[in-house]
Amino acid sequence: MNQHIDPGSLRADDGIEKGGMLLHVDNISLSFGGVKAISDVSFDIKKGEIRAIIGPNGAGKTSMLNVINGFYHPQEGTITFRGEKRRRMKPHAAASQGIARTFQNIALFKGMTTLDNIMTGRMTLMHGNLLTQALWVGPAQREELAHRETVEKIIDFLEIEHIRKTPVGRLPYGLQKRVELGRALAADPALLLLDEPMAGMNLEEKEDMSRFVLDVNQQFGTTVALIEHDMGVVMDLSDRVVVLDYGRKIGDGTPDEVRNNQNVIDAYLGVSHD
Amino acid sequence: MSPDFLNFIETVLNGLMTGVMYSLVALGFVLIFKASGIFNFAQGVMALFAALTLVGLQTGQVPFAHLINAVLGTDVHHWGPGLPTVLAILVTMLVMIALAFLIEKVVLKHLVNQEPIILFMATIGLAYFLEGTGDLMWGADVKALDVGLPSGGSFWWEDVTRNWAPAGSDYFGMYIDTLDVSAAIIAVVLVVALTLFSQYTATGRALRAVADDHQAALSVGISLRSIWVIVWSIAGFVALVAGIMWGAKSGVQFSLSLIALKALPVLILGGFTSIPGAIVGGLIIGVGEKLAEAYVGPLVGGAVENWFAYMVALAFLLFRPQGLYGEKIIERI
Ligand SMILES: Nc1ncnc2c1ncn2[C@@H]1O[C@H](COP(=O)(O)OP(=O)(O)OP(=O)(O)O)[C@@H](O)[C@H]1O
Numbered sequence: 255m256n257q258h259i260d261p262g263s264l265r266a267d268d269g270i271e272k273g274g275m276l277l278h279v280d281n282i283s284l285s286f287g288g289v290k291a292i293s294d295v296s297f298d299i300k301k302g303e304i305r306a307i308i309g310p311n312g313a314g315k316t317s318m319l320n321v322i323n324g325f326y327h328p329q330e331g332t333i334t335f336r337g338e339k340r341r342r343m344k345p346h347a348a349a350s351q352g353i354a355r356t357f358q359n360i361a362l363f364k365g366m367t368t369l370d371n372i373m374t375g376r377m378t379l380m381h382g383n384l385l386t387q388a389l390w391v392g393p394a395q396r397e398e399l400a401h402r403e404t405v406e407k408i409i410d411f412l413e414i415e416h417i418r419k420t421p422v423g424r425l426p427y428g429l430q431k432r433v434e435l436g437r438a439l440a441a442d443p444a445l446l447l448l449d450e451p452m453a454g455m456n457l458e459e460k461e462d463m464s465r466f467v468l469d470v471n472q473q474f475g476t477t478v479a480l481i482e483h484d485m486g487v488v489m490d491l492s493d494r495v496v497v498l499d500y501g502r503k504i505g506d507g508t509p510d511e512v513r514n515n516q517n518v519i520d521a522y523l524g525v526s527h528d
Numbered sequence: 529m530s531p532d533f534l535n536f537i538e539t540v541l542n543g544l545m546t547g548v549m550y551s552l553v554a555l556g557f558v559l560i561f562k563a564s565g566i567f568n569f570a571q572g573v574m575a576l577f578a579a580l581t582l583v584g585l586q587t588g589q590v591p592f593a594h595l596i597n598a599v600l601g602t603d604v605h606h607w608g609p610g611l612p613t614v615l616a617i618l619v620t621m622l623v624m625i626a627l628a629f630l631i632e633k634v635v636l637k638h639l640v641n642q643e644p645i646i647l648f649m650a651t652i653g654l655a656y657f658l659e660g661t662g663d664l665m666w667g668a669d670v671k672a673l674d675v676g677l678p679s680g681g682s683f684w685w686e687d688v689t690r691n692w693a694p695a696g697s698d699y700f701g702m703y704i705d706t707l708d709v710s711a712a713i714i715a716v717v718l719v720v721a722l723t724l725f726s727q728y729t730a731t732g733r734a735l736r737a738v739a740d741d742h743q744a745a746l747s748v749g750i751s752l753r754s755i756w757v758i759v760w761s762i763a764g765f766v767a768l769v770a771g772i773m774w775g776a777k778s779g780v781q782f783s784l785s786l787i788a789l790k791a792l793p794v795l796i797l798g799g800f801t802s803i804p805g806a807i808v809g810g811l812i813i814g815v816g817e818k819l820a821e822a823y824v825g826p827l828v829g830g831a832v833e834n835w836f837a838y839m840v841a842l843a844f845l846l847f848r849p850q851g852l853y854g855e856k857i858i859e860r861i
């Protein structure tokens with residue numbers, strides 16, 4: 255498979271070299287009332303890499319993704335995406351600048367078909383806004399067809415042709431996860447945030463999903479931030495790993511470095527924190 | 529067919545026609561509720577406001593004439609013969625879209641993430657505001673609305689049905705109001721158009737997405753604020769259609785806003801989130817109320833039509849609070 259998902263993409267070239275800094279978060283702190291979800295965490299994501307975020311339950315991984323795509327607004331710190339520094343992201347801005355994501359607890363449009371779900375991923379690549387699209391039906395319809403073509407390619411790529419017209423609420427869990435990945439890919443993302451894409455899958459499904467993530471990264475050069483609990487998967491897929499525990503960063507480096515980091519070993523073995 | 533049976537059919541048909549009107553108003557509610565979780569108390573007033581504006585434009589009334597006269601001591605009332613009906617309808621639609629923009633800018637934008645009850649109260653405020661504005665702009669007198677739809681009983685249908693009864697029986701045929709028939713046809717066209725729009729356009733897809741999962745919709749970059757403007761514009765359009773129908777039938781008057789109260793039992797029956805529910809619910813209430821009036825009315829001294837819908841709604845609240853098609857909703861309002 256070497257067709258580009260969207261050769262004419264608006265986001266194909268952002269002037270950042272492969273390996274250059276795509277995103278860095280600095281000194282992020284986030285709390286909910288008394289609960290500190292993230293404390294003073296900094297790390298970066300380089301263009302073209304697969305960056306894993308790992309850590310025990312409640313470590314703040316999902317919260318971190320929510321900060322990056324603007325669902326959560328941190329009390330402290332800054333987020334720099336493609337050289338633009340800001341105190342907080344907004345979901346709409348994040349999406350239109352090419353940050354796409356999947357959710358730990360699948361968030362698909364359950365009543366809609368696979369095809370429609372993935373089409374919504376193209377939203378930010380459509381010209382005009384929802385209002386002008388509603389009024390100028392003709393041009394919008396032509397554009398729709400072009401997007402449809404891209405979406406069909408994604409459907410082929412993810413091997414879900416057979417469920418194109420099925421309402422996703424009826425699909426088994428593993429396939430729903432795949433459709434959700436498809437929706438994120440449809441945005442032709444500059445940064446793809448995956449929150450436990452393999453959780454709850456059997457071995458075969460995990461292997462498929464790993465292959466898709468790897469292919470997306472290698473063939474389209476898509477930068478990926480991946481939260482995953484399965485250490486085997488993390489070690490295989492990722493270029494670099496950041497480790498969170500109780501909202502703090504306790505490790506950052508290549509899979510090998512992280513694996514040999516004493517703090518990380520302690521956190522995973524449940525050594526008491528004091 | 530026996531005259532009794534034909535009378536029964538006539539009652540059902542008339543019930544269906546009335547039901548279509550209820551469905552139309554309920555539809556406006558459902559659209560907004562699905563997309564934003566807001567129970568729009570102002571839906572009925574929007575229908576009134578649309579109808580007032582339409583009549584005002586059609587007859588060439590000067591908006592705010594009373595106010596202008598009171599302040600400037602002038603005596604303006606009409607600026608001319610008025611706009612042709614089609615143009616007046618288009619301009620009214622533009623006014624409803626502008627209203628949707630205003631509501632988003634002035635009210636909704638500032639109430640994002642608030643409790644549903646707060647949004648509900650905001651729509652109550654909106655209802656009073658719109659009612660007052662309508663009064664101030666166009667005056668409080670009852671106005672006739674004529675958009676050129678046929679009205680009056682259909683002689684053709686009367687003749688056709690007369691022959692269905694056995695020869696010699698004193699059956700004079702069914703009465704059916706042609707205005708009701710046009711209203712029903714227009715309502716069907718409207719519902720089909722809305723369905724096509726939501727199924728086959730990118731904007732429609734975005735609307736469905738937002739109704740399905742807010743957070744996922746945000747993550748793909750759907751702007752909730754645009755969606756709100758669109759949904760309120762569509763609800764404004766539905767209100768305009770409903771306003772035209774009711775206005776043509778019984779004149780444009782402020783009691784029109786009370787049709788919202790009739791929509792409530794329809795919504796309880798059909799479920800607040802279901803478009804088919806709103807339609808079926810409206811038809812059931814319409815037919816049920818006419819049948820009850822015809823067959824139960826004589827036993828209890830009439831006026832069953834006035835409370836029947838609410839009794840059905842009450843029964844549903846007790847035994848099936850989510851309605852015929854709705855999802856669990858009662859805790860949301
Ligand atoms: N919206 C919220 N309101 C209140 N507390 C929250 C919220 N979101 C997250 N938290 C809290 O923040 C902490 C970190 O949660 P988070 O979901 O980020 O962990 P995680 O690393 O993704 O865990 P898991 O592996 O279980 O998914 C937890 O204590 C959680 O309860």
Ligand SMILES: [Mg+2]
Pocket residue numbers: 315316317358
């Ligand atoms: Mg999580």
